[in-house]
Amino acid sequence: MKVFLLNGSPRKNGTTFTILNEIAGQLEKHGIDTVWRHIGTGPVYGCVDCRKCEQTGACVFDGDIANECCDVLADADGFIVGVPVYYAGPNGALCALLDRMFFRKSARYAFKPAAAVVNCRRGGASASFDRLNKYFTISRMPVVPSQYWNATHGMTPEEVKQDMEGLQTMRTLADNMAWLLKCIAYAKDAVPYPAAEPPMRTNFIR
Secondary structure, eight states: OEEEEEEOSSSTTSHHHHHHHHHHHHHHHTTOEEEEEEOOSSOOOOOOOOOTHHHHSSOSOOSSSHHHHHHHHHHSSEEEEEEEEETTEEOHHHHHHHHHHHTTTGGGGTTOOEEEEEEESSSOHHHHHHHHHHHHHTTTOOBOOOSSOSEEEOSSHHHHTTOHHHHHHHHHHHHHHHHHHHHHHHHTTTSOOOOOOOOOOOOSOO
């Protein structure tokens, strides 16, 4: 089993890496592998609703890591995305990436346990956490809980390492992720995934 860890910070080894690394270490104790991707500092295209991905399964914009991340997530058993808080919300590049990963492609991710983790200096963690969880709940992905909201505080990795409660929350999240993955694997032959009804689209137009 393996979990896809997406570092949504432009800083490869910053605060977001610090909390994801705490999770990776705990998952390893349960025999769960991790596969990493980093969003980097290059440009990330936003979704333009062209819907070409309905025909091809891939985004027409292939100049960043979006299509690669789609394939990595489809191949993984679970997903955890980490992000720094900018202006009381997740940084824009990460949201642009997730929009394209999930728009018209999320059927491949159904029933994969997922979680979001955030780091902030002081405020905005809850709003960012809420924003990211919406990608999972619209995609039939079980949201993995912890013992508190998945947030740490600190301006630097050294400060984050002083947030004992936050780091414990990350380890508990990893424990719960490992438990749920093993439960799903154990029950997969005995308990089939629920069948999806044909979608009903209501645009509030009467």
